Each structure stands twice: as structure tokens, then as C-alpha cells.
Amino acid sequence: MLHAHNCHSPNAVFSLHIDGHPDAGDPDDWSKTPLYRMPRNEHELKLMMQQNDIFIQIAAGTGLINRFIWVWPKFDVGGWFHKKNESYVSMKLEVGFMYQDEGIRPALELCYCLQSDYFQIKHPCNIAKVNRRMLEGIEPFPIDRGSCLDMTLGGIVELVSTDKAIELAKSGSWIKASDSVILDIDEDFYGCEAVSAPLYDAGMNEDDIKGLSFYVGKILCTDNAKDEMKADRYFQKLLKAVQETLKRCHSGRLGEETCESNHAFTEAVLALMPDMTTTKDIMCLPKESTLFMLVNLVARLSRCSDTQLQHIASIGVCMYESQRSTTFNRNNGMILCAGYNGPMSDKVLYHSTNEQEIAISSRSLKEMLTQAFIPQVVTVCRSVRDGYTPRRSFH
Template structure:
């Protein structure tokens, strides 16, 4: 084993220097603005309510605005009812001239600019005045993370702009600002231009300094309290209210793939090293290519596991390391020859591909059988959706730890629900939605698997429960589920992948998504 560990770190550093510029150049030549369909539905019938499933939550923005354009929901003044463990109102990182600030997005570039991250997409929609009331229902299991929040809090919200003077270039700039007001709290802040993702929404200002453009209501309510309010307050949500319903799978719980790897002794640094290599091999440009790459690396892990097994005992099909590397290279080149996967690899240079595969295999051979199986379970994926504003095809494919494995993402509370807890949470969701008052015009559902938040073990059960619940309130005879084409592992999602992970052998090579 020692022979495979010598010089790996050094090789990683050398290959990074040699390949990064070429990979970046190749990636940039292929970079393109994501093209959005003019219509996602073949026929637009305003009276029919819709249900859409996406992978990452900020991808719902495309569907919200298309629904409004088709007359399914109004263009302004909506009530957004969200069931999620995250608020989605973090400050946006990118706010240049193409962002549709305080007006309806009229160009694809403007809509694309809004689709940034799952923690800020609600803020992006609010800045275009799409909704006037936001009711965020958060799960009781996440009470530790929201210890400072009571069961129900309501705020008057003002959003606008303020002037900022830059001492560096002696110029004034406009920054967005917001005010939260109720009987206990009255504060205004502007976006922190030095640190746009500052979760506290930046720098404190006076109410007079914020020039208000849009006004609305924010209600933050725990799930059990939401149930009580609907039972005791008749007018809390009205039947004629233009309602947009949005549900995230992490309403049921939250997982951490990084912790799952650490449980079997795979360190964060080791995960980073593997991610560094696979990110130089794969430059996926679609969820289909992403899924194929995950399948490919699953096969490589199977091959490495077999090779490792035969290092300690006689096997009829044993091979040396050179043959192992050649087998891996053949898997890659065979996949690239298929038209659907052409261009998914960062370089076409076989020498460089082989060098990267050698490093990857040497890293994998350091792991135990248990660790390899856990790595295969966690898998490999893009760091963000190909629709995201900051998507780039290079250096973005990695071990699928999601945002829970990113150093720049705030800590989250992890809660792996049991099957019984999933059933109980569904019962609570049904109690809230089945009161006869809630009648959403449009429904969006986010899986949040790639991001690492949703509990992967029960994601298929959660999705089936959510869909069964939703169809009871959106006229099941006239609604059909639309699955976004950029879903990780397609329509079947993690359920299909889970079955294949627990099935050894070449079945991974022949999957119809």
C-alpha cells in the first residue's frame, strides 16, 4: 500500500499547475449562457394548476416567472407559502446592471442573473416585486438553529435603495437596503458591498436613508404553530389569496454527506484531494453528463475495490497497476465516444487523462473497503446547477458533499429523520394544507439532494409523500408533475442511484434515466 501513497500530494500540486490553465481555457471556450425555454409547458391553460420538481431550490425562479407570464399566477402581489428549513432571503452576491432590480425581468440575461443560490432566491424574487407576502414555515426539528425565533413572528418589510460613498474612487453608488419592523424590532440595513454574502444583510443604516420602493409582509412561523393558526384564525390565509406554494425536501430533515464520510475515517482534506482530481477530469455541462460521470466514478471505485481485494489474495482476473489505469482510461474514452457525453471531459489529451486517473486510483487505493463503499454512496456531482449564474464547466465537479462541505457556507443543523418521523412530518404538512383554505395556483418542489441538505436515505419516500399531499390541494385530475430536465439522476433520482450503489458490477454502465 505504501508504494501508492508516496508522492501523491506532490503529484497533485504539479498536475494542478500544469493542467489548470489548459483546463480553464478549454472550459472557457465552451462556456455558454444557459438557454431557457420560452415555455416549459406545451399548452398554457391558466385555470389548470401546476406542479414542478427541481433539483436546487433557486431553479424554481424560471418556473415562477413563466407561470406569471402564462397568467397562471399574477405578476405582482403574490403570497408565497414556503415549507423549508432555510429562509431563502440571504443577500445576493451578484447585483450588477443586468439584475432586474425593482422591475419584472424582461430578458433571459436578467432571469439568469437572478438564479444564483438556494439561500437567496426568495430575496431575488422579492426585489422584482413578485410577491407582497412571504410566509415561511420552518420545521420544529430545526428549533436549535432558530433558538432566537419564537413560534410566530411577523414583520412589515420595506425594500429600497440607499447611496453609498466610496472613499477609494470618490464616487457614489447605489446599494439595496431593507427594513424590518414590528412592535419589538425596528432596524434597517444595506447590502455589505465588501462582503455581499454577509448573512446579517450588511451594514446598519437609518430608516430615512433607505428610499423605499417595495413594501410587504414577512411571517416566520414554526410548523406546529402554523397548524394552530389555521385552526384558530379564520382569516390568516384566505381562500381567494393568490398563493404560490413551495416545498423543500429538507423540511423533513437535513443530512451531511461530509459527516457521513468522516464517520468512516475519510477526512475533509482527503475529500478535497479527490475533488481536486475529479474536477480536472470532468467538466459536465448538463445533469445528464453529471449523472453519467457519477456512474463512471462509481465504476472506477468498483474496479479499485476489486483490485485492492486481489492485492491480498489470488484472483483469476487480477491485474497490475498499469493495467488498472488502462482499464480506467478505457472506461473514460468509451464514454466520451458517445454523442450524449461528448465534451464532458475537461481535456481530450489521453496523456493528461491517464496521469489524472493514476492519481485518482492511488488515492482510492488508500481507502479501506468500507471507506470506498461510503464514498460510492456519497457519490460525485456538480457543485451547483448548470442554470446557476456563477456556473462554469471547469473545476466544479467534485465529491457530492454539497454546500455542507463548503468552507464559505454557514453551519446548519443536521437531523437524519427516521421513517416514522417522515410519516409524522407528512401528517403535519397535511394538517396544514388540508384545512380547506389553502388553494395554491402553482406549486414548486425542490429535492435539494445535490446541495447535501435533504436526507438522502428517505428522499424518495419524502418526494412521494409531498406529491400525494400536494395533489389533494391542486386538483389532481387537471394537474401533472413536470420534472425539470436538470435533475440529478433524472426523474427517478436518488432512488435509482441507491439501488445501483448497492448492486456491484457493470449494471452502472447501462442505466436508462
């Protein structure tokens, strides 16, 4: 993991990150971001928002922060980032650049050296390879310390358990009243589930989910939260219309010809829907093209069981990523809001929660934060779009 921080910035602050995940992802492309300096305009600021879990590295690369504290939740005991369950671990990082021969021309790469008094590091210096997403998950590339040049970025990374963070906060020496703190709270600190799990439990598979998302994305296109909610309401009405039409078919109230023809069935469904002229602002294509895609979507939905349709309704549709992300494009359309990882994924540690546990976590959070320091900035992330915060509890 790379957390690059500029120790020399006169305005340096540190990040107190309370989250079920470290959000330590590597940026797709460091060349798009302002390194060693703060962003100078809105364009540069937008280029820093490449993906959902990389904001810490990019903010650190500008020199904004020189200390990163991840407070991990109680349910993450034995998690991948602290398998030995140490309640507190800190690491010192130095980050620089090096050129690697790629054949045609040397490629500029980030490199880093890491040291810690808390555990032994087999290969302290490595090429980060952060600008190649296809290398995500591959082991680091060990290098000699002398190969990493211009190591003027650096800082401290701390991994702290919830209980230890409470103890340290009470000491008054861990975070001082004079410190400049960015407090970042992600609601999956309370629990983490795969929102798509009920779909799999109901007999659907990845192809089924992707197929529905494909047609949703050809029909519904939005670029703001208000229209996103409007599109979801439209989708919910479509699901109810499909369910009602299926009931009418099963009861014999609709003729066999209507129920066996995809086009006729879709017309029966749309007869229960608002006129499409009232929803054209959330549609991707002209009416005729949208109708063509609706026939395919309705046909897929009509093959779902009533239980599957109910779970699809509970998940709904959403934009595939925040409209503030660098790569966002309205024309990519919306998706079934089934989250980033399925229930069988080994990339995320899942934990279901309940009201009692939520209350305990809230008390721990309050105890941790009722201290002398006052954050300069507070952010709260719901983690609903990525499907991690338990959907039945996020409200």
C-alpha cells in the same frame, strides 16, 4: 435578513415557503437583477438565478411578492432564527437605496428598515451590504432612517412553526382562497444531515474530500441532468474497479510491479472499465489529458479503505451547482457530491430523521395544505445536491 417586496405591484403574490431553512441568502450582485420590475427576457431571468438560496430575495426585489411566509419544521425548535421559540413572528420591512462613499466613487447599496410588534429591534435601519459575499455573517451597519432613500419596496415577513401554520391555515383568514400563492416545499423540511458525515467518521478529512473532488472535476464535465447521471454511473464503475483491483493485489493475483506502480495499477483498473471512447461526451479533456488525471484520482482512491470507498460510492459525484445558475460553467467539472457544509459546520441545524417521523411530517404538511387556497405555482426541491436531505431517506 432582507426580504424586499413591492407592495405596489398590481400582480403581487406571496410565497409560502415550507423548508428546513429560510433560503434568505443575499444575492452576489443586485446590479445583475431587474429591480422594481419583472424580468423582460430569458437573459434577465437567468441572471436572477445566482445561487441556490437567494431566489426569494431576488423574486421579491422584482415586485413579484409582497409577503413571505417561512414555515419552519418541528425539529427546528430553538433554531437560530427563532431562539425564543415564538410560534409566530411577523416583521414589516421597507427597502431602499443609499450611496456610501467608497473613496474613488460613491457605491450604491441596498438599505432597509425593520419594525415588529413581536420583539424589540435594536437597530431598525441598516445597510444591507448584500453585494459583497465576503461580508456575509458580519453584523449589519446601523444607519439613520433618513439615509435610506426611495423606500418604495416593502412587505411582510412571517416566521411560523409547523403547528401554528396548521392552526392559522384552518382559520381561513391567514391565507384566503382568493390569494395568489407560490407554494415552495424543500424536502429538508423533513430532516437535515451533512451527507459527508460518513466520510469524516471513516477517517477522511476536508483535504481528502477536496482532493478527490479536484481530480473528479478534471475528468468528468457535464451540463445536463442526463449526462450527470451517466457520469455518476461511470464513477461508480471506477470505484468498483479500484476495489476489485485492490483485492487482486492483496490476494497476490496481480504482480507486485503492477500493484506498486500508479500507472500500472491505473491500467489494471481501466481494463475493468468501459472503453473511454464510449464516455467521451462526459469527459472534460482529450483522452491523453484525462488519462493523466485518472492516474492521480485512482492513486488517491487506492489509498482509501474499503469502508471509505463504500461511503464515497454512496455519495457519488454531481455537478457543483445547477446548470441553470448564473455562474455555471461546464468546464468547472463535477465534484464529489459531499454537500455544502460538513458535519461540524455551525451554519446549518442538523437533524436526523426516520420513517415514523417522516410520516408525521407528511401528515402535518397535508393538514396545512388541505385548505381553501389553491397555489398558483408549486415547486419541490430535493436538496440532494447541497447534501441536506438525509441521503438514505430522500427517495
